[in-house]
Amino acid sequence: MVAKFDLNDDSVVLIIGTGAGGGVLANELAQKGVKVVALKAGGRYLPEDYINDEWDAFGQLSWLDARTTSGDWRVAQDFSGLPAWIVKAVGGTTIHWAGASLRFRPHEWKARTTYGHVAGANLLDWPIDAEEMAPWYEKAEAKLGVTRTGNFPGLPGNNNYKVLEKGALALGYKEVSTGRMAINSVENDDRPACQQTGFCFQGCKWGAKWSAAYTDIPKGEATGNLEVRSNAQVLRIEHDEKGRVTGALYADREGNQHFQKARVVCVAGNSIESPRLLLNSASEMFPDGLANSSGQVGRNYMRHVTGSVYGVFEKPVRMWRGTTMAGIVQDEARFDPSRGFVGGYELETLSLGLPFMAAFLDPGGWGRGFTSAMDDYERMAGMWIVGEDMPQETNRITLSSTVKDQYVLPAPNVHFDDHPNDIAMRSHAYRQGEAIYRAAGATRTFPTPPYPSTHNLGTNRMSEHARDGVVNRHGQTHDIPNLFISDGSQFTTGAAENPTLTIVALAIRQADHISAELSRQNL
Amino acid sequence: MTTKPNWRGMTRRQLIARSFAAGTTLIVGAGFVAAPNAAWAYEAAALKPETLATLIRMARDIYPHDHIGDAFYVTAVKGYDTAEAAAEIEAGIAALNAAAQGAGHASYLDAAWEDDRVALLRGMEKSAFFQKIRGGLVTGLYNQKELWPLFGYEGESFSHGGYIDRGFDDIDWL
Numbered sequence: 001m002v003a004k005f006d007l008n009d010d011s012v013v014l015i016i017g018t019g020a021g022g023g024v025l026a027n028e029l030a031q032k033g034v035k036v037v038a039l040k041a042g043g044r045y046l047p048e049d050y051i052n053d054e055w056d057a058f059g060q061l062s063w064l065d066a067r068t069t070s071g072d073w074r075v076a077q078d079f080s081g082l083p084a085w086i087v088k089a090v091g092g093t094t095i096h097w098a099g100a101s102l103r104f105r106p107h108e109w110k111a112r113t114t115y116g117h118v119a120g121a122n123l124l125d126w127p128i129d130a131e132e133m134a135p136w137y138e139k140a141e142a143k144l145g146v147t148r149t150g151n152f153p154g155l156p157g158n159n160n161y162k163v164l165e166k167g168a169l170a171l172g173y174k175e176v177s178t179g180r181m182a183i184n185s186v187e188n189d190d191r192p193a194c195q196q197t198g199f200c201f202q203g204c205k206w207g208a209k210w211s212a213a214y215t216d217i218p219k220g221e222a223t224g225n226l227e228v229r230s231n232a233q234v235l236r237i238e239h240d241e242k243g244r245v246t247g248a249l250y251a252d253r254e255g256n257q258h259f260q261k262a263r264v265v266c267v268a269g270n271s272i273e274s275p276r277l278l279l280n281s282a283s284e285m286f287p288d289g290l291a292n293s294s295g296q297v298g299r300n301y302m303r304h305v306t307g308s309v310y311g312v313f314e315k316p317v318r319m320w321r322g323t324t325m326a327g328i329v330q331d332e333a334r335f336d337p338s339r340g341f342v343g344g345y346e347l348e349t350l351s352l353g354l355p356f357m358a359a360f361l362d363p364g365g366w367g368r369g370f371t372s373a374m375d376d377y378e379r380m381a382g383m384w385i386v387g388e389d390m391p392q393e394t395n396r397i398t399l400s401s402t403v404k405d406q407y408v409l410p411a412p413n414v415h416f417d418d419h420p421n422d423i424a425m426r427s428h429a430y431r432q433g434e435a436i437y438r439a440a441g442a443t444r445t446f447p448t449p450p451y452p453s454t455h456n457l458g459t460n461r462m463s464e465h466a467r468d469g470v471v472n473r474h475g476q477t478h479d480i481p482n483l484f485i486s487d488g489s490q491f492t493t494g495a496a497e498n499p500t501l502t503i504v505a506l507a508i509r510q511a512d513h514i515s516a517e518l519s520r521q522n523l
Numbered sequence: 524m525t526t527k528p529n530w531r532g533m534t535r536r537q538l539i540a541r542s543f544a545a546g547t548t549l550i551v552g553a554g555f556v557a558a559p560n561a562a563w564a565y566e567a568a569a570l571k572p573e574t575l576a577t578l579i580r581m582a583r584d585i586y587p588h589d590h591i592g593d594a595f596y597v598t599a600v601k602g603y604d605t606a607e608a609a610a611e612i613e614a615g616i617a618a619l620n621a622a623a624q625g626a627g628h629a630s631y632l633d634a635a636w637e638d639d640r641v642a643l644l645r646g647m648e649k650s651a652f653f654q655k656i657r658g659g660l661v662t663g664l665y666n667q668k669e670l671w672p673l674f675g676y677e678g679e680s681f682s683h684g685g686y687i688d689r690g691f692d693d694i695d696w697l
């Protein structure tokens with residue numbers, strides 16, 4: 001049943017990347033009868049291949065091509081060659097993700113209007129809003145089997161959650177629960193319920209957590225309309241003399257290069273590779289890169305205000321047991337500038353195994369201050385901060401002038417400076433997080449700095465007007481009608497919410513638009 | 524234990540007869556480093572035994588866990604005991620010993636108090652050598668599966684059916 005399309009078949013829709021955005025788009029289009037070729041750097045790994053071991057799984061799945069960093073963010077100092085944690089495999093970062101699935105709050109679609117002018121921030125309202133997105137969110141939640149939506153019950157709370165809940169309620173927080181998770185709380189979609197294994201970040205070996213790798217991709221392939229080519233890394237998108245894209249050049253596993261023709265090209269390589277690809281595809285007609293008449297390609301890179309708080313207690317917690325992101329406190333996600341910053345943040349439980357804790361608790365730390373914390377590993381609880389960061393034009397992906405990847409293409413440089421609003425929010429969140437654990441009896445707490453970015457957003461932003469951004473309300477580039485952006489790089493602003501549900505909802509909506517436009521012969 | 528004591532069944536007395544004590548914790552002999560109780564011994568391939576002993580002490584001073592035996596630290600650093608790495612390690616340890624002498628100790632190992640040795644390490648914290656050793660230990664030490672249970676960490680859980688019936692929510696003191 002799996003389709004096979006000719007390299008010269010210029011009737012196909014070509015999708016680059018098969019993660020949350022690309023994987024869902026590929027399946028949704030295939031279900032509607034559209035012929036799709038999806039090109040995917042990296043191999044194909046299924047639950048039986050996933051490894052319950054942090055470094056082994058990291059080596060198996062991560063995107064480790066050359067990247068550089070700059071800016072005042074702590075990641076540039078601690079992990080200078082690894083700005084982001086992204087999966088290079090069929091299914092993309094949905095293999096690693098924890099599954100937290102939150103809708104944007106209505107005001108978060110309208111950050112410029114709600115927050116007003118914030119100096120140094122390139123705030124802009126999305127051209128779409130909560131009402132327009134509601135039905136697409138419903139479809140996305142049904143697809144992902146999100147707990148506490150539809151008829152799906154919440155997950156049971158594990159030890160890490162119980163500590164968070166105890167402290168949060170003691171502090172007077174009200175919106176405390178095991179959250180909305182794309183993890184089966186009951187058998188669903190031919191996948192089992194969560195077995196509380198605790199390696200959600202390493203790929204769920206039960207398939208209880210939704211990942212495009214073993215849901216949308218095989219479903220799309222089963223239609224006979226989708227061909228997924230793994231180990232196919234796209235190097236460049238080409239266009240004709242009318243300025244319409246014609247397909248993409250890619251390298252296969254052996255490094256041989258091929259050109260796949262296409263009627264429409266959808267870029268979904270995550271927010272570092274997607275703008276890099278547009279920039280690396282510069283031509284005589286488009287000297288600044290494809291779809292870049294606004295100059296915004298690669299700019300407004302967002303990564304959420306993050307950080308973690310770990311607390312040590314007198315008795316064992318064993319936070320690693322069970323779902324990694326097992327619960328949430330949502331009270332601080334509100335809009336309330338009286339706290340000294342605009343935007344809000346969520347607090348979500350998080351646990352790391354001993355090997356990752358050693359690497360991430362206090363990067364660079366050593367001596368007894370560090371090791372006494374590690375000695376208390378069994379008595380630790382952990383949470384993660386995810387807040388809205390300010391888009392800044394100067395936070396951007398550029399092409400390195402010195403470092404090249406294995407295909408001799410300029411590597412991406414990721415530049416990020418914290419905005420004062422980001423810093424104020426992070427300090428507030430650290431204080432509240434530490435207070436929660438103190439209220440639950442912690443004897444020691446750690447304000448742990450951000451990890452390499454897991455939420456990479458905004459580098460091909462959506463805008464009403466072509467001058468302000470790269471894509472329109474459907475993710476179609478303002479400049480090139482048959483070129484779409486289908487991943488988290490479309491984000492105009494980042495909201496305080498984990499992004500994947502929104503990426504999926506936008507992909508379902510985009511599939512609807514593309515297939516309608518194809519049948520109207522508009523594409 | 525990953526470090527297979529590469530040793531040919533010597534008694535403690537025989538070991539000590541062939542060696543001298545390095546500081547108070549390790550025994551250094553011709554071509555080997557050993558624990559004073561003969562619990563393990565490691566035959567140096569490319570590094571001088573004194574260098575290896577100093578490196579092991581340095582590793583413990585960087586990430587001191589008193590309930591963890593030296594063998595884990597040996598495993599964590601023995602990757603440097605190769606012809607390719609030896610020159611850089613010898614130079615780094617020589618610099619460390621020079622710093623120790625500058626502070627009035629005969630050598631790094633001769634500085635008996637951990638605080639004194641840590642002060643020497645703080646002084647070279649920014650150096651490429653220190654960062655290489657420290658960075659390597661993050662995985663070299665903490666990614667040893669045999670060490671995990673000593674911190675309570677249970678590792679792989681899928682083959683045991685996850686924690687759904689094994690205490691994912693068993694906290695009883697809250």
Ligand SMILES: Cc1cc2nc3c(=O)[nH]c(=O)nc-3n(C[C@H](O)[C@H](O)[C@H](O)COP(=O)(O)OP(=O)(O)OC[C@H]3O[C@@H](n4cnc5c(N)ncnc54)[C@H](O)[C@@H]3O)c2cc1C
Pocket residue numbers: 016017018019020021022039040041042063085086087088089090091092093094096097098099100101201232233234235268269270271273274277325453454455456486487488489497498499500501503
């Ligand atoms: C540890 C971790 C935990 C997370 N937890 C959550 C969570 O709980 N909730 C949440 O909402 N989000 C979470 N995320 C974030 C989430 O995984 C991402 O937001 C989401 O997967 C992004 O979707 P995407 O389509 O933009 O990119 P991806 O899913 O990363 O897919 C892009 C794919 O494109 C491929 N690609 C890139 N360039 C090329 C090229 N040139 N040629 C071919 N292929 C290419 C990449 O290999 C990649 O697989 C988490 C991420 C991590 C790392």
Ligand code: SF4
Pocket residue numbers: 183193194195196197198199200201203204205206207208209322323324685
């Ligand atoms: S805790 Fe649940 S969702 Fe996470 S990996 Fe285990 S079974 Fe999958």
